[in-house]
Amino acid sequence: MNKTVFVIGLGLIGGSLAKCFTKSDDYHVIGYDINQKTIDFARLHGIIHESGTDITASAKKADLIVLGAPITETIKMMHKLDAITFDHDVLVSDVSSVKEPVMAEANHLQNDRIQFIGGHPMAGSHKKGVNAAKDHLFENAIYVLTPTESTDESALSQLRDMLQGAKSHFLYLTANEHDEMAGVISHFPHLIASALVQQANKWQKTHAYIPKLAAGGFRDVTRIASGSPELWQDIFYHNKWKMIELIDDWMEEMASLKHMLFENDKEQLTGYLKQAKEYRDGLGAKKKGAIPSFYDLYVDIRDQTGAIASVASVLAEENVSITNIRILEIREGITGVLRLSVSTKEEQQKSYQLLHDKGYELMLEE
Numbered sequence: 001m002n003k004t005v006f007v008i009g010l011g012l013i014g015g016s017l018a019k020c021f022t023k024s025d026d027y028h029v030i031g032y033d034i035n036q037k038t039i040d041f042a043r044l045h046g047i048i049h050e051s052g053t054d055i056t057a058s059a060k061k062a063d064l065i066v067l068g069a070p071i072t073e074t075i076k077m078m079h080k081l082d083a084i085t086f087d088h089d090v091l092v093s094d095v096s097s098v099k100e101p102v103m104a105e106a107n108h109l110q111n112d113r114i115q116f117i118g119g120h121p122m123a124g125s126h127k128k129g130v131n132a133a134k135d136h137l138f139e140n141a142i143y144v145l146t147p148t149e150s151t152d153e154s155a156l157s158q159l160r161d162m163l164q165g166a167k168s169h170f171l172y173l174t175a176n177e178h179d180e181m182a183g184v185i186s187h188f189p190h191l192i193a194s195a196l197v198q199q200a201n202k203w204q205k206t207h208a209y210i211p212k213l214a215a216g217g218f219r220d221v222t223r224i225a226s227g228s229p230e231l232w233q234d235i236f237y238h239n240k241w242k243m244i245e246l247i248d249d250w251m252e253e254m255a256s257l258k259h260m261l262f263e264n265d266k267e268q269l270t271g272y273l274k275q276a277k278e279y280r281d282g283l284g285a286k287k288k289g290a291i292p293s294f295y296d297l298y299v300d301i302r303d304q305t306g307a308i309a310s311v312a313s314v315l316a317e318e319n320v321s322i323t324n325i326r327i328l329e330i331r332e333g334i335t336g337v338l339r340l341s342v343s344t345k346e347e348q349q350k351s352y353q354l355l356h357d358k359g360y361e362l363m364l365e366e
């Protein structure tokens with residue numbers, strides 16, 4: 001053990017990063033959270049080596065401090081750290097989903113022992129809390145780093161070295177670039193997902209069967225609406241102006257769709273949907289990125305008892321690893337569909353052949 005990391009805020013993201021550090025023998029991990037149960041859980045499960053309830057004392061021992069709390073709390077914590085007298089240089093990074101307010105605070109830090117580099121691992125979940133933390137959460141994901149005007153090269157490479165356990169791909173962006181793109185690809189979709197759920201909720205008052213009709217499509221597109229309301233309020237608040245701009249943009253998009261429908265413009269609408277499909281399919285085919293690569297197969301299953309296990313064992317026997325499995329629209333005694341995801345095109349073809357040879361009816365998603 002040669003370096004000490006202090007993680008403040010041991011929830012989904014802070015806890016997952018702490019796990020990335022503890023699994024290496026190179027780090028001694030101290031953890032702090034305002035929730036004592038979270039600290040106890042982290043200690044009990046070996047997510048941290050030591051609990052650091054005295055923030056100043058723990059910060060003074062650290063080579064790296066990771067701020068894993070919600071954005072508003074992270075900014076307050078930066079202010080606190082600024083007042084500490086360190087006897088050595090310390091790297092400080094955060095995980096906040098919005099970077100401009102954090103980097104504005106970073107640019108005001110007075111403490112010349114602190115090297116602050118903003119961070120945002122572009123991976124997560126709708127779950128929250130330390131019990132949802134996973135050391136593989138950031139594997140293959142993009143990890144955005146936002147250096148300050150005064151960040152030196154050696155601090156940057158030191159941070160990258162220390163974050164190796166996350167197995168992510170680093171990308172340098174300015175805070176503004178980050179917030180615009182994260183606004184489009186992460187924050188705004190969350191707002192829309194919540195609005196779609198609210199719309200269904202509203203219609204349910206006069207259409208009682210709506211929840212029963214909510215099948216795979218609605219569930220897929222609204223999963224993220226199950227995220228923590230407090231956390232997402234904080235994200236929207238800190239990226240407010242970009243959100244407002246995107247809402248305006250969206251209204252125009254909706255108006256144009258409305259026009260196509262109103263005018264019965266089938267050709268234009270097909271073109272619109274085709275373009276959207278191509279862009280979405282292209283995201284899935286990329287090797288790395290916020291949306292991990294996956295190749296899907298749809299398998300018809302008629303006899304449900306043991307059907308999932310049989311399909312999985314056909315693939316397991318040939319060392320094909322399933323990255324995701326989902327039962328689509330299945331009802332007792334009636335044909336259902338299993339959606340299997342594998343991570344390479346070759347595995348997809350191989351799985352198709354294996355299952356086809358065993359008599360399964362299936363379809364590939366190209």
Ligand SMILES: NC(=O)c1ccc[n+]([C@@H]2O[C@H](COP(=O)([O-])OP(=O)(O)OC[C@H]3O[C@@H](n4cnc5c(N)ncnc54)[C@H](O)[C@@H]3O)[C@@H](O)[C@H]2O)c1
Pocket residue numbers: 008009010011012013014032033034035038068069070071073074095096097098120121122123124125126127128129130228231235
């Ligand atoms: N959820 C995601 O998908 C995701 C992905 C990437 C980044 N982020 C960012 O990560 C940060 C944390 O999000 P999360 O999903 O881990 O949330 P979480 O709710 O799972 O964890 C937050 C943790 O911070 C603790 N906390 C709150 N205030 C604190 C304080 N003052 N001092 C110490 N601990 C404090 C909470 O008790 C909790 O354990 C946020 O800034 C968020 O924007 C979230």
Ligand SMILES: O=C(O)C(=O)C[C@]1(C(=O)O)C=C[C@@H](O)C=C1
Pocket residue numbers: 096097121122123124125126127185186187224227290
């Ligand atoms: O997978 C999810 O549920 C997420 O919401 C993760 C997600 C996103 O992809 O938008 C959410 C917030 C982040 O800051 C980074 C990642």
